[in-house]
Amino acid sequence: MKVFGTIFPFIESPEKNLKMGRLVANYEFLQALLKHGHFDAYHLFCLNTTHQQWTKEKVKEMDLPDSIKARVTLLTYAHLIERIKQENYHVFHLGGWGYFFSDLVYLRNRYAKNKFPITGLIHSLNAQITNVHALKVSWSPLLSYDTIICSSLAGQTAIKNVFSNLSKNLSSAMIPFKNHPRLEMVPLGIADHFFDAIPKTDSRHRLQLLSSGFFFLSMGRFSPTLKMDFYPLLLAFQELINNNNKQNIFLLLCGSGSPSEIKLLETMLRELNLTEQVRIFSNFDSSQKIHLYNAADAFISLSDNVQETFGLAVIEAQARGIPVIVSDWNGYRELVETDYNGYKIPTCWTSELLQEELADIMNFETMQLLMAQSTAVDLKELNTALEKLSGDPALCQRLGENGKKRSFEKYRWSIVIKQYEELWEKLFQESMKDPETGLELNPLRTDYSTVFTHYPTSFLAIDNLLKITARGKTVLSEKKLPPPLHRSVPLSYPGPAL
Numbered sequence: 001m002k003v004f005g006t007i008f009p010f011i012e013s014p015e016k017n018l019k020m021g022r023l024v025a026n027y028e029f030l031q032a033l034l035k036h037g038h039f040d041a042y043h044l045f046c047l048n049t050t051h052q053q054w055t056k057e058k059v060k061e062m063d064l065p066d067s068i069k070a071r072v073t074l075l076t077y078a079h080l081i082e083r084i085k086q087e088n089y090h091v092f093h094l095g096g097w098g099y100f101f102s103d104l105v106y107l108r109n110r111y112a113k114n115k116f117p118i119t120g121l122i123h124s125l126n127a128q129i130t131n132v133h134a135l136k137v138s139w140s141p142l143l144s145y146d147t148i149i150c151s152s153l154a155g156q157t158a159i160k161n162v163f164s165n166l167s168k169n170l171s172s173a174m175i176p177f178k179n180h181p182r183l184e185m186v187p188l189g190i191a192d193h194f195f196d197a198i199p200k201t202d203s204r205h206r207l208q209l210l211s212s213g214f215f216f217l218s219m220g221r222f223s224p225t226l227k228m229d230f231y232p233l234l235l236a237f238q239e240l241i242n243n244n245n246k247q248n249i250f251l252l253l254c255g256s257g258s259p260s261e262i263k264l265l266e267t268m269l270r271e272l273n274l275t276e277q278v279r280i281f282s283n284f285d286s287s288q289k290i291h292l293y294n295a296a297d298a299f300i301s302l303s304d305n306v307q308e309t310f311g312l313a314v315i316e317a318q319a320r321g322i323p324v325i326v327s328d329w330n331g332y333r334e335l336v337e338t339d340y341n342g343y344k345i346p347t348c349w350t351s352e353l354l355q356e357e358l359a360d361i362m363n364f365e366t367m368q369l370l371m372a373q374s375t376a377v378d379l380k381e382l383n384t385a386l387e388k389l390s391g392d393p394a395l396c397q398r399l400g401e402n403g404k405k406r407s408f409e410k411y412r413w414s415i416v417i418k419q420y421e422e423l424w425e426k427l428f429q430e431s432m433k434d435p436e437t438g439l440e441l442n443p444l445r446t447d448y449s450t451v452f453t454h455y456p457t458s459f460l461a462i463d464n465l466l467k468i469t470a471r472g473k474t475v476l477s478e479k480k481l482p483p484p485l486h487r488s489v490p491l492s493y494p495g496p497a498l
Contacts, residue, residue: 098137147181222255306330
């Protein structure tokens with residue numbers, strides 16, 4: 001029996017409208033794995049009963065046959081050690097590489113019936129805690145088949161640099177560097193429905209847009225701190241409109257944002273006299289996303305932020321058959337080939353970041369903004385790309401068709417999950433051929449019972465007699481936790497059927 005395991009299983013929010021890149025990518029990965037994967041069972045270990053309930057509801061909502069949902073077992077962390085003692089897991093895969101990876105390595109080494117591979121995916125690598133995560137991973141007793149999966153070469157290079165810098169800094173402080181983890185590359189994916197044929201006129205009517213005219217689209221968070229500064233794009237778009245008197249060209253700004261971020265965009269539009277040519281779709285329902293892409297004639301994203309490692313919106317736009325204009329930055333550059341499926345706009349960054357030494361004591365968003373504002377895109381090249389696409393329908397069609405072909409061949413979830421399964425099978429076979437052993441005790445684990453041993457009046461003894469109270473009997477009979485504890489979520493016992 002081939003069993004997949006995970007902890008904190010890819011569902012981080014109960015919201016129906018997931019907007020943040022990692023939340024969307026992890027949820028869609030889980031759905032794609034269940035749809036296209038070939039495991040006999042999926043064991044999803046949730047943080048607690050509240051998280052278990054979220055996950056249960058999300059899996060129920062997925063458009064999957066009941067026969068697939070029946071392979072899913074939801075458990076909580078309370079059952080993790082018992083299960084890894086009993087089951088022959090094929091792999092444990094995590095939706096991240098930092099918070100849980102190293103601790104799971106220790107638990108696997110100490111308790112697992114078989115030393116299964118552990119894999120985890122990178123997302124953003126710009127957090128202040130990234131080096132702490134890297135230190136924990138490097139000091140954990142990794143086995144040769146434990147792997148960090150990178151969605152892009154840019155991300156893979158960045159995490160290599162993280163571990164390289166960590167090794168160098170530790171060595172200079174006479175502290176040994178333990179392990180450099182294995183790195184493999186598998187991209188993110190998109191669902192098949194992104195390729196469905198939808199008349200452009202239908203999408204424009206649905207969104208109350210003009211049926212004629214040329215529409216550029218930008219899709220992403222409205223955050224100059226965590227995504228991009230929209231001002232350079234708006235300056236270039238203003239020049240396109242003013243220099244050519246092209247009043248039939250429009251720009252759709254689509255994404256999630258706080259009231260202050262949306263207000264900043266609106267202020268820019270008024271300042272540049274673009275309120276008639278630019279329309280903002282903020283915090284839209286997820287069902288509108290495919291229609292926003294479909295209504296557009298070209299896509300633009302000028303990310304200037306180090307939080308990006310892949311660029312999911314870029315391949316989503318390509319799947320809809322529209323050309324893309326992106327900054328030559330991060331993982332974006334791997335998704336676009338100039339004059340084949342779009343244009344890459346050159347970027348420039350400073351080699352010495354101001355106040356970098358203050359990063360760990362500075363407000364995180366302030367530091368991210370300083371780094372982003374140290375990045376410039378080539379406005380001349382951007383203007384050229386905007387002119388080319390807005391004035392040449394045949395060029396748009398050619399670039400769009402090329403992008404759709406590439407997206408279909410490389411980034412559909414069915415293809416990506418196959419790559420994951422091939423990698424997991426290779427790692428599993430390695431684990432079977434060479435069953436290694438590793439350190440079982442985690443030196444970084446907090447030993448609460450020792451640290452706080454002086455706190456209680458007394459400790460429970462082996463000969464103490466415990467008696468269930470009336471309230472306890474109510475909890476058992478109603479299967480419901482007391483109100484102060486349960487957060488309005490019914491108690492779910494391990495392994496509910498889905």
